[in-house]
Amino acid sequence: MQAQAFSTTTAELALAGGLSPQGASHLMAISTLQHKAPGETLFAEGDEADSVYEVVRGMLRLYKLLPDGRRQITGFLAAGHFLGLAPEGVCVYTAEAITEVTLCRYKRKAFDHLIDEVPGFAKRLLAVASHELSAAQSQMLLLGRKAAPEKVASFLLMMADQQGKDGEAMIDIPMTRSDIGDYLGLTIETVSRTLTKLRQDGLIALPTPDRIKIRDRDQLEELAEGEAEAAL
């Protein structure tokens, strides 16, 4: 059962998908599965970057800190995402488990070798990196120019997308209000108040703090794009 679980998981790795059978098997050869409990650190900002990871199950937070403790979460990573492609051999952010997390770990050196050996592999990674860059730019727009309700609405829609929900759907929120605040450049109080307001206005429902139901996706989308007329 364990062996079966292993092979199934590995075959589902996004990284392996789209590669030749040989390429995929090379990749598997240098991979090991890892597990982290909530709150555990994968690596910290400034650590030597000796591994590349892919999230198999669960959710991570990536963040940077200022010396006085102010934190900016740069992303929440769900299954299928990579991390550790550090430019200069040094991690530029900290990675921590939010939920129970399963990871596929590749040794950096072997991984680098594969980039040269396996046709199409570098191109694939380039596409992934470009996509992340684009997401980072959208996040800059959010952080620099959106108001609190627009930020929260954007976050909720992002979570819905990530979970493949597209109508009026129930979303799981595995992270705390503190995580959400540090992702959106807000305080926990502002996040909480804004969610309350969205509930009062009928855009969402909040059965529990970690489950949110989207009740009016159209209005939420308008709000997220800054097209809402007033109020809030």
Place this chain on the structure above:
Amino acid sequence: MQAQAFSTTTAELALAGGLSPQGASHLMAISTLQHKAPGETLFAEGDEADSVYEVVRGMLRLYKLLPDGRRQITGFLAAGHFLGLAPEGVCVYTAEAITEVTLCRYKRKAFDHLIDEVPGFAKRLLAVASHELSAAQSQMLLLGRKAAPEKVASFLLMMADQQGKDGEAMIDIPMTRSDIGDYLGLTIETVSRTLTKLRQDGLIALPTPDRIKIRDRDQLEELAEGEAEAAL
């Protein structure tokens, strides 16, 4: 926010540097030089991404807009940087010339072909993309968690780095206060007031609006990293 400029000695183009002579010549074969006057648009958000560019001379601004006109500048690009590696064939930001700009343009299709053909090319692009991603994450920290004086100090140091100035140096500021504000998530008035305050405190001098002299780099660095005790 970008990788520091590559030196563009023999081959003139950063992209060609580090490649085999054959690779470099292939690259040259598909490139054309372009020129833009200040304020001209290279491409706009939503355009089809049919070209990849490298900045040869001058400075560009990249930005995203909200429907109501709010603008977030995601980066200022100086010589040696690329743009146009769009993930889905659609530009995700607008690119405009700030100064007179000279560019090297590569047709997308030919460029993609080279990625497969020239050894080490994809890896090189991957390194560039990783570096930009890292810069984007630093900018998120700035936008989400730094106060106005910290943002402005960070910007000044970034400009100094970009121009290779490392002591107390005179910096050229080719962009307007409006550009700076839209890059830092501030208004022009706040940028102006903050610069005035930095001048009053002796950290900088402002001989003209577009030239700034760094007078106390240490304090500026402390400020940029949020380590300054108080005041401002």
Place this chain on the structure above:
DNA sequence: CGCAAACTTGATGTTGCTCAAGCTAGGTGG
């Protein structure tokens, strides 16, 4: 010389932060 664009400065306003309670739910031990 006059105009326009960019910048600076001042007065006032608002958003979101800080500080301060209370509330809720899940986990633990009696």
Place this chain on the structure above:
DNA sequence: CCACCTAGCTTGAGCAACATCAAGTTTGCG
């Protein structure tokens, strides 16, 4: 089984940082 404890969440009151609105100033250019 229940009472307690704690971490996380919500709510309220007051405040500060930055935005907005409104003049003025400077500079480059026709």
